[in-house]
Amino acid sequence: MSTKTLYIEQQIWDYLQEVTDPEIPVLNIIEMGIARGVSIEGDKVTVFITPTYSGCPAMDAIEKMVKEKLVEKGVSNFDVKLDFSQTWTTDWMTDEAKIKLKDFGIAPPEKTTSEEDFLKSISGTKIVPCPLCDSFETELQSQFGSTACKAQYFCNSCHQPFEHFKCI
Amino acid sequence: MSTDTLTTQKAFLKYLLRLADDRLILGQRVSEWCGHGPVLEEDLALANIALDLIGHSSALYAYAAQIEDKGHDDDYFAYFRDDYEFTNLQLCELPKGDFGFTIARHFLFSSFSYYQYELLKNAKDEQFRGMINKHLKEIKYHLRHSRDWVLRLGDGTEESHERIQNAFDEVWMYVDELFYTDDVDEIMIASGNGADVNSFKDDWKKFVEDTLTEATLTIPDWDQYMISGSRNGMHTEHLGLILTQLQFLRRSHPEADWK
Ligand SMILES: [Zn+2]
Numbered sequence: 001m002s003t004k005t006l007y008i009e010q011q012i013w014d015y016l017q018e019v020t021d022p023e024i025p026v027l028n029i030i031e032m033g034i035a036r037g038v039s040i041e042g043d044k045v046t047v048f049i050t051p052t053y054s055g056c057p058a059m060d061a062i063e064k065m066v067k068e069k070l071v072e073k074g075v076s077n078f079d080v081k082l083d084f085s086q087t088w089t090t091d092w093m094t095d096e097a098k099i100k101l102k103d104f105g106i107a108p109p110e111k112t113t114s115e116e117d118f119l120k121s122i123s124g125t126k127i128v129p130c131p132l133c134d135s136f137e138t139e140l141q142s143q144f145g146s147t148a149c150k151a152q153y154f155c156n157s158c159h160q161p162f163e164h165f166k167c168i
Numbered sequence: 169m170s171t172d173t174l175t176t177q178k179a180f181l182k183y184l185l186r187l188a189d190d191r192l193i194l195g196q197r198v199s200e201w202c203g204h205g206p207v208l209e210e211d212l213a214l215a216n217i218a219l220d221l222i223g224h225s226s227a228l229y230a231y232a233a234q235i236e237d238k239g240h241d242d243d244y245f246a247y248f249r250d251d252y253e254f255t256n257l258q259l260c261e262l263p264k265g266d267f268g269f270t271i272a273r274h275f276l277f278s279s280f281s282y283y284q285y286e287l288l289k290n291a292k293d294e295q296f297r298g299m300i301n302k303h304l305k306e307i308k309y310h311l312r313h314s315r316d317w318v319l320r321l322g323d324g325t326e327e328s329h330e331r332i333q334n335a336f337d338e339v340w341m342y343v344d345e346l347f348y349t350d351d352v353d354e355i356m357i358a359s360g361n362g363a364d365v366n367s368f369k370d371d372w373k374k375f376v377e378d379t380l381t382e383a384t385l386t387i388p389d390w391d392q393y394m395i396s397g398s399r400n401g402m403h404t405e406h407l408g409l410i411l412t413q414l415q416f417l418r419r420s421h422p423e424a425d426w427k
Contacts, residue, residue, distance in 0.1 A: 053219075054227060084227065085298050087305070119375065142210070144209070144217070144313070148216040148220060166309070
């Protein structure tokens with residue numbers, strides 16, 4: 001790969017850093033693990049993005065925002081492609097992203113565990129600490145929150161509802 | 169060789185359409201709860217589940233179009249086929265009923281899907297496998313959600329118990345079709361991309377029975393009369409109605425675009 005290509009690729013990643021998740025404005029799409037790759041062929045730029053949840057209504061918006069960002073930065077020959085070959089997981093979120101999530105008031109996902117015995121563990125609920133007061137006295141209210149990726153919890157210590165970004 | 173020999177390609181197409189049709193029709197049904205959920209949390213949960221299911225169908229249809237190789241896309245399969253061309257289970261097209269009915273149906277469907285996808289997640293075809301693994305993660309949430317509610321309603325008040333029991337009694341005659349198989353399944357299993365549903369039938373039944381028992385519900389009779397035929401295009405009158413709602417806009421303005 002030529003130095004020029006490397007330079008352009010780095011620049012594209014910098015631009016992508018400016019595209020934030022429409023549902024979680026404190027995170028950009030790299031931190032979210034949505035932007036998966038950049039490839040440069042000649043002067044053609046291809047950006048690969050992976051959907052988080054199948055029904056995620058933000059994907060169209062994200063694709064559009066990436067395109068707009070590239071246009072804004074003067075990139076004219078580009079393509080944004082959806083990459084379905086890998087399965088998005090919250091493990092792709094950076095540690096920095098998880099801290100930002102917590103500061104934003106959303107309990108971040110912990111590391112995923114293998115779910116070989118999913119049916120045996122199906123009735124267990126896991127403990128999610130409150131992102132506001134760090135109390136462990138919390139309870140699950142609904143598996144689904146304002147978006148498919150979040151569950152709703154209530155903190156019995158500070159009496160505040162909060163959302164938990166589910167591990168997937 | 170006759171012209172309608174079922175090739176591997178045709179079997180794959182049919183297989184994908186069966187999976188996708190189930191999810192599109194059930195997703196559309198579940199979406200009817202949006203704005204009508206019994207409590208806000210459930211309104212959100214059901215709307216999210218509906219979105220997941222429609223998302224799954226869209227990915228499966230898009231891949232079906234690729235396998236078919238006739239220049240169609242996902243929208244074609246969803247909007248431009250008639251009822252007899254849909255191969256979804258009748259279980260998926262039944263009206264949403266009360267909350268108990270929606271939950272009972274979803275519990276049966278998502279637990280079946282869980283077992284089925286656990287086999288399909290090792291499919292040979294890379295793109296298909298990728299899709300299945302993604303969808304499986306979400307199915308687990310759907311199953312957890314519906315199972316929790318079966319327990320809460322069954323072991324809840326007198327009224328909730330009665331309603332969820334009625335729901336299971338009512339939906340029972342549609343469950344046998346989950347295990348319908350024909351030459352499409354045979355070819356898919358032989359090519360390493362199909363799930364042998366009968367291999368987990370007993371495990372699934374036991375899981376369902378255990379859950380119903382824990383919910384203090386009576387297990388309906390597995391040997392009662394069961395309907396059949398939907399994998400070959402036989403449907404209840406409910407499918408036509410749901411398709412009119414689903415397809416009307418697109419068919420009236422076939423060239424319409426969001427942009
Ligand atoms: Zn708290």
